[in-house]
Amino acid sequence: MRHNQRAEKFRQIVENKFQIYNSLFMSLPYDKMTNIGMLLPFLCEESKTGYEAGKTPEEIVEEFFKNHTDLKTEEQKLELLFKIIQYIERQVVLFDSIEDAAFPSLHSESDTGTVTNMYERSYQDHKLEQIRDKLKDFAVKIVFTAHPTQFYPNSVQRILHDLRNAITTDSITNIDMLLQQLGKTPFVNKEKPTPIDEALSIIYYLRYVYYDSIGELFNKIKTTFGNDHFHLHEDLIQLGFWPGGDRDGNPFVTAEVTKRVAEELRTAILKAHYNHLKSVRRRLSFRGVSEVLGQLSNELYTAIFRSEQLEAEDIIKRLDEAEKILVEQHDSLFIDELVNFRDRVKIFGTHFATLDVRQDSRIHQKVIDEVFAKISGKAEATNEEKFNTLIETEDKINAEDFGDIVKDTLLTVSQVAEIQQRNGLRGMNRYIISNSDAVKDVMNVYAFFKICGYREEEIKMDIVPLFETMEGLANAEKVMEELYRNPVYQKHLQRRGNQQTIMLGFSDGTKDGGYLKANWEIYKAKEVLTQLSEQNGIKVVFFDGRGGPPARGGGKTHDFYASQGKTIANNKIELTIQGQTITSIFGNKEQARYNFEQLLTAGVENDVFKSSKKELSEKERALISELAEISYQKYSDLKAHPMFVPYLQEMSTLEYYGKTNIGSRPSKRGAGNELKFEDLRAIPFVGSWAQLKQNVPGFFGFGFAMQQLKEQGRFEEVIELYKGSDFFKTLVLNSMMSMNKTYFPLTYYIKNNPKFGAFWNILFDEYNLSKNIMLELTGFTMLQQEDPLSRKSVKIRERIVLPLLSIQQYALMKIQKGEGNTVAYGKLVTRSLFGNINASRNSA
Template identity: 85%
Template sequence: MIHDQRAEKFRQIVENKYQIYNSLFMSLPYDKMTNIGMLLPFLCEESKIGYEAGKTPEEIVEEFFKNHTDLKTEDQKLELLFKIIQYIERQVVLFDSIEDAAFPTLHSESDNGTIVNLYERSLQDHKLEKVREKLKDFTVKIVFTAHPTQFYPNSVQRIIHDLRNAITTDSITNIDMLLQQLGKTPFVNKEKPTPVDEALSIIYYLRYVYYDTIGELFTKIKSIFGNDHFHLHEDIIQLGFWPGGDRDGNPFVTADVTKRVAEELRSAILKAYYNNLKSVRRRLSFRGVSEVLGTLSNELYLSIFRNEKITTEDIVKRIDEAEKILITEHNALFVDLLKDFKDRVRIFGTHFATLDIRQDSRIHQKVIDEVFTTVFGDIEANDEEKFNTLIKASKKINIDDFEDIVKDTLLSVSQVTEIQQQNGLRGMNRYIISNSDAVKDVMNVYAFFKICGYKEEDIHMDIVPLFETMEGLANAENVMQELYQNPIYKEHLKRRGNQQTIMLGFSDGTKDGGYLKANWGIYNAKEVLTRLSEENGIKVVFFDGRGGPPARGGGKTHDFYASQGKTIANNKIELTIQGQTITSIFGNKEQAKYNFEQLLTAGIENDVFKNSKKDLTEKERELIMELAEISYNKYSDLKAHPMFVPYLQEMSTLEYYGKTNIGSRPSKRGNGNELKFEDLRAIPFVGSWSQLKQNVPGFFGFGYAMNEMKKQGRFENVKELYKGSDFFKTLVLNSMMSMNKTYFPLTYYIKNNPKFGAFWNVLFDEYTLSKDIMLELTGFKMLQEEDPLSRKSVKIRERIVLPLLSIQQYALMKIQKGEGSRESYGKLVTRSLFGNINASRNSA
């Protein structure tokens, strides 16, 4: 019933508004874009009918030219297609803004997973004290990464922000003006953004969304759950930051860049305080209080513009001084304003978000090898002997003796103390190691600190291994066991409060092992590492490297975390968000607050409200393991198919990802011209399947595995598993979300291709099988039946971008045939790719 009401509301306030504003949009006087609004519906219709009739994208676009235009030359046709792309990009922004503006109306304060809902539930079940107990040390941390899954230029971001507000108030005049501005503002970065550009792009969100969101949410939790004995800790919601610190595969991130980004973060939070203080001072104009706050304002100003040092303690001390006068001399008038401001200072410190350093273990090994040879000459030593010798030698090296990546890696370690002095210890406190698969990967980083002259007690950094491949996940137990027993590392952990963060990567896991195997591999690794850490007296925190789509660990995040039972440590929920996830799930105050609440309550619920569906029985565990193994073998066969990489290279947009200028990082590892599977980065890999509308990593092998069970007469067991396990149910629903965003008719033409036809059929057969068997499993009549809002949103978005996909495929076909200007068609692919990336904010 509630589903139906929401779906109807969505129709009224999203679909209908989009129709109205889109018609306004179509009549606007754009540069060279007049009459596009009239032509576009024809291309849309030709595409829809054409694909269902089995026509190729080339036939559809050529028929569109013939039936609806009088264009003759290739240049004229290309010009029109570019204009259509620009037009659709702006339609996407319009739809995003309307959907975002509708968010508060479509979601209520007491929805499942909200703070209010948690409070009501805890009262009903007499669990209020248990919830308070869990809140005492529980934390949710969102870590922003610069991975390029969607990046509008800053100028467009600001228009989107203003457009959303204008739509909320239904201000037709403002909407009209902003749509005109949108029509004339370029969407494409001429140059690749630098890591500093990426950092500033996200700092915009920190200042204008998260400063207020987290501040207000903290106050809300405090007022709902607080009492005389319970005080909420300020680290309950934390922000992490990778742009400018994530060196993995990004040669443009240097020690200088990291330092600059740390300064930008510090400056941004101090500016936020300075502005906040202005509004506080407007009310607290009383004798004594006014003077103290005036002094604080001046101190913040000098710190922002003259770089004079100020600490969190300095700011809090001034606020306390003002509060004391306010209470003793002015009846505590407006004291809540001051307390609210002090909470924010405690939450954000002088760092705003914690800047992480990340680099690949193979680069670290290169650094260690070179340093070892420089210090000790050509002595024969294995990897373990190298790090041990360097740690024990306690010999500070001269960084200037080295060059390139070796010098820069050591510089980034040596400047940690300086950043911590400026931004506080919360400003930078961990070093993440990609591709960790051995003890040496962690100990090498410890050795860096020693050779850069740090004393043991001055290493205020957590060293975080990242396990991401199937092999890495399987090996994680041995690595951590050995580490926990290593006397040097044991002492380091003791100094760090016996807490160890372990990062697990969904993106590369799925790319490597397929959807079901990767999810099960990570779940399993968490269980094993939880048990192992407890045995060693270590509090373990899991940090999930998750992307937006289910194929990269995304999807319904609340359901995912709420489905993890008591066998997995639940001290903190920590995950990465990037690109379209930043803008679509945490992009404005209402959405960000709602989704922070969803994560927070998922973690609390897991401990407080026991539920048999969260814990796997031995029988369920064995069945998931069996399904995961079957699906892994099926996916491995696909990866081993001789056409797998050539298909992506020739038929998809893979090689155009690097040309979109949406991220500073190269789109593949390695320098060779020949493309190898292991060099593929997870984002272009998943994104290319998404652009083809095939979303293979989100389902492939899953349906096959279930069908094998059915053949064995064991499908009832799978149905029981779906009904009895929240974890398995979440995997199924997320996979169905991936499939709902596929559209195989777009590439029907490939089945007749002599080189790739057979391979395409393998993909299509698995999709058909997976869809049919999942509908049978769930009893649904259609994919995503349980989530009508998301389903409707996807449907409208797919309709908007269908002409864009036709243009992209048309250009790819021209390139494959060697017809016309390769350069022009290549640009067409890249531009339509950019538009599709931005459109698929809830993409798979």
């Protein structure tokens, strides 16, 4: 489908449907909300024309009250604003559902990045064998994190699911009923979810989306590329899981929680297998076969409800038995049903998704210090002496002898073997250390296993350092080199198949170094670590902590991976997915399958189809480095500006993130009252800029760097770089996506603010500069010109939430002035966060 055909189709099946179904809202049974549908377009219009005329949000909202309502008291006005927010939230859900339902019609089986497309390309280029070769040991892994960027409670998620189906069949009656249900269903959690709640809400997706979508995709690849000599390995597409295992900055994740989540994952996959087996048995009703499958069904039932041990191998053994009878006695009738089910059992085992443990290196150090002091009686020692002493100790430490954090860390490590026994080795096999910047950070974790009584050969866990700050990335090579040479760790790696996973944190990197610098530093770190690992005979796997929006390393995922050249190890593509990215990119079967395909083909094609645009020449490298340094300097100056943190604290929604009850984790590290830049978590940091419609982390410094070269008469070099390097091009297009979601007129009023006016102007000037120079660079006439579907989607979403932003800014202005009921205005700000973030789901 051509760009303009797609855009026209989008207009017909998304925009038009939204207009039609939106009118159903008019008759919804909202309490006292009958006239909201009539009033909203006025607030929308007042906002649009008002901002363009330079009016403040306060003026716009007050004029709306005056011109279109006869409300007199502050209480009445606040009540109306809350009702408008509720109404807009539901409009966002409707638009999400319509866009999701349209997905299959807007994408085809032969799109770039699909398995079919990869087959056709490889067939024409005589590269089928090379593709099969790559598929032998390649894998893609999506790791679901608990990071709170999704605001729909489970009850709303389920309505979304049903609404999408009703829209697919254009069932007006069902849509009407579901919109009525939506009108009466609360959108807000009364209290913060627990880590268990977070885990269960993602397990819902595992069961009702990924069990089928991954199984079907596996089958599609098998039938497309498989033959008598080639068998696809079942670990090709993997799932990882952080809720309940990620305790970094989350005091509510305990050893007990981790154990319970592991059990929930095990039960969920056994239930999925049990249900699947039911449908297989409906077909395989033949003598001999049905008895074997009946027995398996009973075994699954007791494993689920009586918690008896059942391993994937046991299930497979039964299925092999049934297959033998089917082939020998029943002409292999319906054998595909059986094989398909066996594939699912091999893919998901009894674990469903691999539960990771993650903790901050500073907490680990505290644990090591306390245990060392107790064992040795010494107060002073080097870090190396501490971990070596603990590694060599023969005595198992009693966790009960220590305070909370030490005790819980040791209990978590102690129960790993038990979880591995219940869920299989794939159920839990790695420990991730955030803020890694030294060898001790990895060796400390190895020491934990030793003091918890594990013998060396019993430590069936990968230890994964996470490098995220600019400093951490710069140290990565030195740290890994020392580790690879450490005799104790060398032996551990041998037992783990000489494979090392290294995680790289994009979101904290961007927060620390700015957009261009962070992406370039991570790219270079990957190259250096690839070379170092190869020299040491280690197969390295990079695990990318890529968030949703470009400002957190996200953006167009297929393009990102397809642009990495042969200097970066490509053994596996592994990345984190969270919050609204789960629902918007992997939220239903069609989308999930399509996006898994895109990742898989990006990795496979990268090795098989060579392109000069993937390899950076020395000249291109020098130029990107130069641009990265200039932009880093510009971004660092901004960070060092005395108004940087105060601006976010006083003018944005930063302070309100912690009050939203969306995640179980506190929104900042550290306990002090004074907010320091280092304590800011990447998600509220990036999110607050997004709420202000300024998206600073997604572009700041990039345009300035290009402008500097332009002033030196070297802009031609930048154009050549854009045309010649896929990596640089992807960075530019992702940054333009960030800018397309900005709307500076919303905050024009700040330019006259005595305290923040000058700071606001710095941001606005850089935005204008970046936008103009990127349009000049790309030859586009508008941002996101190359992606009309995403551009249209953004535009409609921005239109839906504009009144919401007016209300949010209005409330913030009231709070700043200390006028009226500031508590109620605070609630208004928090409440407006929800719809706004849910609406920006295509930030991914």
